[in-house]
Amino acid sequence: MSDGDGVRPGGKLGLDPVLVRRARELARRAGEPVVELARRHTTVSVERAVLRLAGVSGADPDGIPWVNRLVDAVAADVGLAYGVALPVFDAVVREFGPAAGRSGDLGAAVTLLAQKAAAGSVRFEVPSGRAARSARAAARRAVGAGLRRIDRRRAERERMVRRYGDPPRRPWIYLIVATGDIYEDIPQAQTAARAGADVIAVIRSTGQSLLDYVPEGATREGFAGTYATQENFRLMRAALDESSRELGRYVRLTNYASGLCMPEMAVLAGLERLDMMLNDSMYGILFRDINPIRTFVDQRFSRQVHARAGIIINTGEDNYLTTADAVADAHTVTVSQLLNEYFAHEAGLADWQLGLGHAFEIDPDLPESFRLELAHALLARELFPNAPLKWMPPTRHMTGDVFRGNLLDGFFNLAGTLTGQGILLVGMMTEAVMTPWLSDRDIALQNVRYVLGAAGGLHEDFVPAPGGFIQRRAHTVLAEAVTLLERIVDEGLLTAIGAGTFGITRRPADRGRGLEGVVARADGYYNPATELLEAGSRTGGDAS
Amino acid sequence: MTGGPVVRPYGDSTGDGMVQVSFTLPVPHDKRAEGAALQLAAKMGMDPAMLVHARQMGDRFTFFVIYGRVNHLVDLSAVRVVERDFPLLSAKEINALIRRRLRRKLSVVGACIGTDAHTVGIDAILNVKGIAGEKGLEYYREMAVTNLGSQVSVPDLVAAARAARADAVLVSQVVTQRDAHLHNVREMSAAFREAMPAGRRPLLVVGGPRFDETMAEELGVDRIFGRGTTPREVASYLVHRLVAPAGTGDGEATGARSAARVGVSG
Numbered sequence: 001m002s003d004g005d006g007v008r009p010g011g012k013l014g015l016d017p018v019l020v021r022r023a024r025e026l027a028r029r030a031g032e033p034v035v036e037l038a039r040r041h042t043t044v045s046v047e048r049a050v051l052r053l054a055g056v057s058g059a060d061p062d063g064i065p066w067v068n069r070l071v072d073a074v075a076a077d078v079g080l081a082y083g084v085a086l087p088v089f090d091a092v093v094r095e096f097g098p099a100a101g102r103s104g105d106l107g108a109a110v111t112l113l114a115q116k117a118a119a120g121s122v123r124f125e126v127p128s129g130r131a132a133r134s135a136r137a138a139a140r141r142a143v144g145a146g147l148r149r150i151d152r153r154r155a156e157r158e159r160m161v162r163r164y165g166d167p168p169r170r171p172w173i174y175l176i177v178a179t180g181d182i183y184e185d186i187p188q189a190q191t192a193a194r195a196g197a198d199v200i201a202v203i204r205s206t207g208q209s210l211l212d213y214v215p216e217g218a219t220r221e222g223f224a225g226t227y228a229t230q231e232n233f234r235l236m237r238a239a240l241d242e243s244s245r246e247l248g249r250y251v252r253l254t255n256y257a258s259g260l261c262m263p264e265m266a267v268l269a270g271l272e273r274l275d276m277m278l279n280d281s282m283y284g285i286l287f288r289d290i291n292p293i294r295t296f297v298d299q300r301f302s303r304q305v306h307a308r309a310g311i312i313i314n315t316g317e318d319n320y321l322t323t324a325d326a327v328a329d330a331h332t333v334t335v336s337q338l339l340n341e342y343f344a345h346e347a348g349l350a351d352w353q354l355g356l357g358h359a360f361e362i363d364p365d366l367p368e369s370f371r372l373e374l375a376h377a378l379l380a381r382e383l384f385p386n387a388p389l390k391w392m393p394p395t396r397h398m399t400g401d402v403f404r405g406n407l408l409d410g411f412f413n414l415a416g417t418l419t420g421q422g423i424l425l426v427g428m429m430t431e432a433v434m435t436p437w438l439s440d441r442d443i444a445l446q447n448v449r450y451v452l453g454a455a456g457g458l459h460e461d462f463v464p465a466p467g468g469f470i471q472r473r474a475h476t477v478l479a480e481a482v483t484l485l486e487r488i489v490d491e492g493l494l495t496a497i498g499a500g501t502f503g504i505t506r507r508p509a510d511r512g513r514g515l516e517g518v519v520a521r522a523d524g525y526y527n528p529a530t531e532l533l534e535a536g537s538r539t540g541g542d543a544s
Numbered sequence: 545m546t547g548g549p550v551v552r553p554y555g556d557s558t559g560d561g562m563v564q565v566s567f568t569l570p571v572p573h574d575k576r577a578e579g580a581a582l583q584l585a586a587k588m589g590m591d592p593a594m595l596v597h598a599r600q601m602g603d604r605f606t607f608f609v610i611y612g613r614v615n616h617l618v619d620l621s622a623v624r625v626v627e628r629d630f631p632l633l634s635a636k637e638i639n640a641l642i643r644r645r646l647r648r649k650l651s652v653v654g655a656c657i658g659t660d661a662h663t664v665g666i667d668a669i670l671n672v673k674g675i676a677g678e679k680g681l682e683y684y685r686e687m688a689v690t691n692l693g694s695q696v697s698v699p700d701l702v703a704a705a706r707a708a709r710a711d712a713v714l715v716s717q718v719v720t721q722r723d724a725h726l727h728n729v730r731e732m733s734a735a736f737r738e739a740m741p742a743g744r745r746p747l748l749v750v751g752g753p754r755f756d757e758t759m760a761e762e763l764g765v766d767r768i769f770g771r772g773t774t775p776r777e778v779a780s781y782l783v784h785r786l787v788a789p790a791g792t793g794d795g796e797a798t799g800a801r802s803a804a805r806v807g808v809s810g
Contacts, residue, residue: 191602206664210693223664287673289682289691322679439568439607442599513693 011382012463013474019482020383026485027338030493035346037494038300041293042525044212044517046301047071047084049263050529052271053146054085054139055107056114057230059216066114067264068213073117077124081522088113089142090127090135106142126524136526143528147308147536150270154310157250157273160241164250167198169456171391171416171424173448174254178203178435180222182232186239191438193243193251195445199276199423201254202236204228209259209288210513214268224435228255228265233272252276254314257302258284260294260514266302270309276355276423277306280316281343282336286502287319291512292494303347304533313349314423315340318359318392320502326361326396330376331480332502333358337380338485339493341387348533351386355423359392360412368469370411375473377419378464383478391416393427405429406447413451418462424448549620561613563590568607573600581608589614628777630784635684638779642686645787652681652782653705653746654714655692658728663694665751666716669775680775687779698728698735705746706739712747712782717755725752726763733764747785749778 048067059065074084088110095116096109116122127135167173175197177188182202189200205222208215218235219227226232233255240251252275257265262279269277281299284290306313317333317340324332337356344354358380362369380389393412398405409427416424426444428436436444464470488496500506555562565585571577578595585593590612597609633641642650654666668675670691672682682689690708692701705713715732717725729750736745748765755768767781 191605194602207667210663210667287671289671319673437568438601438605439566442601442607 011385013378013382013471014466015379015382015474015478019478023334023338023383023478023482023485024342026482026489027335027342030485030488031339031342031346034296034493035300035343037293038297040521041297042080042083042519042521042527043263043294043297043514044071044075044080044519045261045294045298045514046263046527047074047080048261049267049301049305050083050085050143050527051088051110052264052267053529054088054110054142055105055146056110057107058111060115060118063216065213065216066111066118069118070110070114073114073122074124078126080519081525082126083521083525083527085139085143085528086132086135086524086526087124087126089139090131091117091122091124093131093134093138095122106138106145110142136528139526140528140532144532146267146271147529147532150267150305150309153270153273154308157275157310160244161250164244164248167249169452170388171421171452172198172252172388173445174199174201174390174423174425175441175445176201176203176425176436178222178225180205180224180226181220182218182226182235183220185226186236188438189236190239190243192441192445193240193247195442196449197251197426197445198249199252199254200236200240201276201278201425202226202228202232204256209256209284209290212260212514212517214261214264228268230268230272233268233274237272237274254278257306257313258316259288260284260290260298260517262295262298263301263305266305266309266311269311270305274311276312276314277302278316279303279306279313280319280357281340282497282502283316283319285497285507285512287316289507289512291515291518292497292507292509294512294514294518297518299343300347301530303344303349304530307348307350307353308533308536310353312353312355312388312423313344314355314390315357317357318361318390319357321359321361322396324502326359326363327366327372330372330477331484333376334379334383334477334481335484335488336502337384338481341384348536351384352388354384354387355390356380356384356387357390357392360394360415360427361392361396364394364397364408370415371469372473373411373415374419374464375470376477377415377421378470379474379477381419381421382474388422390423390425391421392425393431395431398429398431402429405431406443409444410447410451413448414455417452417456418459420459551618551620552616553614561615562611563614564609564611565590566607566609568601568605570605572604573598573606577606578608581606581610585610585612589616591615630781632777633780633783635679635776635779638776638783639684639686641783641787642684646686649686649688650712650782650786651688651690651708651710652712652714653690653692653701653708653710654681654716655696655701655704656694656716656718657696657698657701657732658717658724663716665718665753666691666693666714669714669716669751669773669778674775678774678776681779683775684779698732701732702735702739705736710746711786712749714749714751714778717750717752725754726759729763729765737764747782749781751778 048071051067056067071084074087078087092109092113173196175192177185179185185202203225205225205227208227215227215229218231237253240253244251254276255274257277257279284295285292317336320332360373362372394408406429412427426448428440428444430436430440494509498508552561553563569580578598582593582595593610593612595610599607601607654670656663656666669680670682670689671680674680681687692704717728733748749767750765751769753771755770757768757770760768
């Protein structure tokens with residue numbers, strides 16, 4: 001965060017406040033039509049997330065979650081244009097009586113209904129009149145209970161942070177573990193926390209983002225990562241609670257609200273008190289070929305849940321620079337950050353929840369590459385003074401020469417502390433070689449500790465010369481970002497994505513994975529979660 | 545032996561045989577741990593071995609750095625390597641070759657066939673995200689990539705290849721239970737042989753961690769890639785076979801389709 005680094009209006013870069021305002025205004029105009037689109041559609045995953053909030057859990061003997069079975073059954077009988085809540089809770093009231101779950105567990109009743117539906121013994125219909133009113137009331141009650149569970153987990157986090165404390169300095173040190181086996185991940189995560197990691201991210205198994213269901217239970221085999229499941233979330237959070245107690249600082253846990261199950265991941269993260277979630281507005285579109293509309297609908301819902309759960313999102317701008325040129329296309333990062341900020345605020349997230357991403361990916365052989373990095377990093381810092389920016393290490397120019405890689409990571413760490421980044425993902429000298437060994441992580445953490453220890457306060461003295469190289473570069477990138485935003489506003493964001501504006505890839509709105517799970521909402525569409533979340537964010541009023 | 549093709553590691557003078565290794569042992573740091581590290585170094589042929597750094601990590605691991613001399617000799621004349629039979633090109637070179645020689649996008653269709661739901665391999669090769677720091681084929685501007693995903697039936701794959709006018713079909717197989725990967729690939733290559741005449745058939749490329757790279761002919765495909773294959777290798781191979789410059793072995797080089805089909809012997 002920017003407190004204490006002496007940044008005043010105009011900041012260290014002397015950015016033109018009129019241009020900054022214009023950039024935000026353009027991002028809003030580019031984003032608004034997409035939000036409108038998101039309001040007019042739902043997806044299978046949003047509907048499944050509603051059921052998870054209502055307390056439906058577990059899976060059939062084949063491992064297919066009951067939420068999937070239930071959404072599929074409703075879709076087969078009446079479609080999803082009205083949402084699942086009305087048909088499902090209408091059936092609950094019919095099957096179990098109007099007092100269903102009033103005294104007990106409504107979620108259990110719905111899970112039972114899913115089992116009956118799977119056996120073909122329940123027919124769904126869209127209720128009207130009195131039946132619709134009681135279905136709506138039951139749905140609101142069940143989903144409200146789920147949201148209250150999320151609220152309790154948020155309060156629990158706040159209590160633990162008060163008790164154990166936050167990390168003693170910024171940036172927070174963020175480290176990835178991923179063995180594929182949750183029981184192997186746990187000791188590695190605890191070792192990393194002891195060695196100084198403030199945030200543990202459990203990277204997901206390759207390919208999970210393209211699964212249209214969330215696997216169940218504790219898992220011991222994954223490909224280059226560990227499956228994200230509710231049980232794995234719970235196990236890891238419990239282990240890190242133990243570490244937090246031991247270390248006297250609250251150790252945060254991160255996973256991924258991305259891919260085809262983004263809304264469900266957000267709900268599970270809220271229920272299991274995860275602290276951060278990777279949640280980019282365009283990553284799935286660009287890098288996983290997920291349909292753009294599916295992504296924007298899922299993203300909006302997932303961000304509403306994150307806002308409620310007090311979860312910090314991490315956006316994925318670093319990924320653009322792994323495909324596009326980090327100098328020539330630096331402004332696309334700025335544009336995406338502005339869009340991510342707009343979408344996040346619209347969904348109710350506050351500035352402190354915006355871990356906007358960017359990365360140290362300029363070719364180290366380029367003259368003045370480090371000064372360019374500083375200019376870009378400082379630009380992000382000054383454009384988003386209250387966001388805990390996520391600073392991502394070099395990957396593209398890591399060659400397998402571990403000694404050179406360690407040096408490059410040192411400069412990355414230095415840039416991070418000089419420009420006041422909020423979350424620092426620890427770079428590994430073995431990047432692009434293999435998944436890091438225990439010793440690689442230890443060496444990487446020593447690197448971070450040395451740089452933060454030796455130069456942690458250097459940002460106070462680091463004031464780029466007025467009109468100098470760094471200021472000029474930052475102004476150029478901002479100006480290019482504004483020009484690109486103008487084009488996006490003219491063309492429309494979906495057209496721009498289709499034309500390959502970000503990260504080179506072209507992704508037309510009528511193609512991509514998960515399109516079949518997108519449904520236009522009918523007039524009577526009802527989603528108790530959206531209703532309660534939007535009411536909550538209005539009364540909460542913490543969005544700027 | 546002077547001038548002979550025998551070498552040993554070079555530290556700071558010819559023939560000193562000095563190497564440096566680092567490793568972790570799952571023990572806390574104490575005298576015994578250091579002794580264990582030196583014993584391991586000795587068994588690795590380091591004599592004398594010098595333990596220059598030891599550092600405990602967590603409560604049950606220690607990291608060691610050891611310098612020492614090895615006595616092993618390497619006879620350069622006895623070194624045997626499997627040479628790649630196509631040049632490894634950069635993304636830029638690959639795009640330029642396609643643009644210059646093909647003058648249209650190179651169409652690639654990929655899938656996991658049969659019941660195999662493990663799209664890890666095909667996604668690593670095709671998705672922009674790629675693997676090991678290398679971007680997948682989607683990243684290549686001059687390639688049009690269709691990734692059909694998992695559990696694609698062979699008839700669907702043939703139909704998709706036809707619709708996309710595929711220059712190459714990439715199939716990934718991870719599951720090897722009851723030799724499913726071999727059966728699936730044979731079925732696939734037979735279906736393409738049946739559906740398309742030799743001259744119009746796309747290049748058939750198969751990948752997976754359990755394949756024997758020498759079995760291509762037996763399975764009726766053009767190439768098998770094993771474990772650790774990167775997207776750039778696949779892209780370089782495709783360009784080599786489909787857009788090969790004149791005189792590199794595939795004969796006609798007037799365009800991908802003719803060049804490729806000449807190379808396919810089935």
